[in-house]
Amino acid sequence: METQTNKELKDILNGENVHFNLSVAKLVEIAVLRKRSELTSTGAVTAKTGKYTGRSPKDKFIVDEPSVHDKIEWGSVNQPISEEKFDKLYQDVINYLDEKELIVFDGFAGADKRYRLPIRVVNEFAWHNLFVHQLFIRPTEEELKTHEAQFTVISAPTFEANPEIHGTNSETFIIVNFAKKVVLIGGTRYAGEMKKSIFSVMNYLLPQQNVLSMHCSANMGKDGDVALFFGLSGTGKTTLSADPDRKLIGDDEHGWSDDGVFNIEGGCYAKCINLSAEKEPEIFNAIRFGSVLENVVIDERTHVADYDDNSLTENTRAAYPLHYIPNALIPSVAGHPNVVIFLTADAFGVLPPIAKLTKEQAMFHFLSGYTSKLAGTERGVTEPEATFSTCFGAPFLPLPPRVYAEMLGEKIDKHNAQVYLVNTGWSGGPYGVGKRMNLPYTRAMITAALNHELDKEEFTAHPVFGVLMPKNCPGVPSEILNPRNTWADKNAYDAQATKLASLFVKNFETFSDIPESIKQAAPKAE
Template sequence: MENKKFSAADILSNARMISRDLSVSELFEEAIINREAVLSRRGAICIYTGQYTGRSPKDRFIVDTTSVHNIVSWSNNAPCTEETFKRLYAKMKNFARDHKLYVSDNYVGADPEHRLQIKCITEYAAQHLFLKELFIKPEKPPAAPEDFTLVCFPSVKANPLEDSVHSEAFIIINFDYKIVIIGGTKYCGEMKKSIFSVMNYILPQKGILSMHCSANVGKDGKTAIFFGLSGTGKTTLSADPNRRLIGDDEHGWSEHGIFNIEGGCYAKCIHLTEETEPEIYRAIKYGAVLENVVLDPKTRKEDYDDARYTENTRVAYPLEYIPNAIHPSMAGHPTAIIFLTADAFGVLPPISRLNPKQAMYHFLSGYTSKVAGTERGIIGPQATFSIGFGEPFLPLSPLKYARLLEQKIQEHNTKVYLVNTGWTGGPYGIGSRMKLKYTRAMITAALEGQLDNIGWTNDSIFKVEVPDYCPDVPSDILKPANTWTDKGAYKRQAAKLVGLFTKNVKRFRGEMADDILSTGPSMQ
């Protein structure tokens, strides 16, 4: 079977009409004319994604072929057969026959030595605008053929019984034919994360660590990266007015240093205000794409507190909308790594220092908390563990990424900190969320070396070092037990979280060294 049978050229050969390489302005106009979006008061377009307002993990697949079977980690990736892929691909091709398609070539990977050229083919102009703003726009039309193809037709729906999938939505990566097909869902994040998964497959096999992290660089040229799951503050904390932004979500760590995989940002909007997050708020203007944000029907004013469609309201905008973003989005090797967690149990220290073995432990754990209201059925704090703070997007063995990180930390003598952006003074519902100004002050102190020559105390439960003092932060919040009025309740909550950590890392026994697994929290 020839590769061109399942390719961009094959899809486009069947298309009724093709709009190629439209500008941001042209796509903006088309989205409005086609009634795919409405105009917000601030000049962005707003789209609504219907049933799917977030990623659909159970509908993501990698085609299980001979060439990838022994490379992909099937413990955290769902396989699908070549027959399933061919059936759904045929539906995509038949759809193209009767519809207008939007097509362009974009890059992922700011480092020219490690970038991919992606042929993007979409049903909707609004989704194409999203890709234009999130990926890297070529300065001139690429001369070479694409490295990978992304096809997104939300109107094409799967039949779970006939197509051997779970729902009408499907996100399928075929590494043999270098193509991603997406149908049944309008949620734009599926396009972004599917290509991130592609990079997470390709880069580590070249010795480059791909990471679910944000990154920025100080005036002194020192780079910092921020790992974290959704809701931990990855985008917010990297958009620091005193530091230059490299990127907010996806990066590679090569022999040259850090490079952004994307050319834009995809930030949460829920409860957004200009006072708390001015850089993100001001980036919502002409060219930006709002997703599921409620607008006043007459004035089109954005209501960032209204979650009637979803808590997961979003905005996509290009990096240049952040005034202090650097271009090209590359910087040197990081001097500091920040692991972000939103601990709803209220027991993790707000900042702690990790040694290299502890860094591996917490990278493999990838801990944060979900709280009531974020997902249906959750009535209390619920711990979640995601390897590398991005497990759903890691096609290879998690240990591949962990060992690359360990190698990079040792080679560049990178400091590692664990920062809790979650609760203090009690668990969710009793305590309060850590103030953003305190978290910023702690991170600033760590990055500027203000914590290097102070005293540190070992936390007897979590086995990490906690600073005795931090500029502009009340000393009593640095040690969580001090913020609880009921010390017995603190220990009981800590014991719950310790048990969850211990249970989670059991899956690495026999694969990761005991001296790493033994560095985790303990009640002994």
């Protein structure tokens, strides 16, 4: 039986146990004193997230109310929940938090001031608040004086929902209410839910302002030339965009307006399994005081992080502010991209290490959003599995996929951007037989694309996928550029290519209202 009276968020935020916009040092101090986190030998905060070591997509909802009902692409990604169920859960969370010591961050999503969203994040955990402080855009003292949040994230990780009462699927919930401008999160300690929920909000708001929101990293060359890197987790977005010879605009979320590209965030959220100073020095050196590690095991005596230890999860993460990368572009606003790169980690060993795409092929591969799961990383996965995530970000797209795809096509056309497909996965055979693509080779191919050196090369069409493979590339052995050449058994390669092509075709059948020219860009599965 409920004994508490209903509370309003503004009431509990007026309480004595609420702290606003604390410094990094104070947040680190509180996080360690509360014993929810520890310090590593480099001064970073590390925390364990318990049961949930990644996002919980089956527990993500959007409140189905009149203002969004006809706009949302409802389904397994955007699950509806009623206003009544949300209101009940919201009130129970507020009543629960009334007894807690809370920490509040005020900041922004969107580096371009014309499109930025003022946000407020209310946290139960200090390390969560440190996370959002580093991941979102931090206001100046002057901006804080006039800051008025247009969206509020309320995170209550120790509150567990009752599915029978609250209409959720489990004790965990991530719910966006566009009418009330609130994101409600509970039952999970995984900090990435806060970051991605605001990204989902921006993916709803920005296209309605004629701005394409994108799940991609971005960087800029010495001459102001901009490149985008699309790709799902594990394909190399963060690693390949952190280039010492180029300015980093951002590693994960961007908007593309009529004036150019801007970062939605103020920090980076890098996977750090097997991280090393030799291979990824920019990321390795960014993990210092003020950074947040999730599920990274540390030595009990020395507190040195063991980035090779996956005993808690493969999805170990590091969050740090953008300015921890030496060559970051701040503010993170740049011109129009002239090169767009789609990254895929093809564990089938079929796709070329780099290939040039026509506009129609670009739209096909953008809508497909392909990468692959590896054998052994999930229970029951015994061989490579194709994974398709629309627009390389399906879990975060509230609007129909064609909205984002059409906007990308228009911008590629208008700004004459060249699109490449880059395979950071396997060569010489599938996972378990072939080898992972050599990272220095991948970097050399991307450099050649960005510097327009590939424009001078001769290309040949892949017999199944139709994409154009360069015959030569500076700094890369020419024999690996055609993947069929790297397989000992050419017939086995042909069979594998046909198998993967059929998976692409089957996935594309789920789309409707797609122009015939894009359908014709599909691989040949016969």
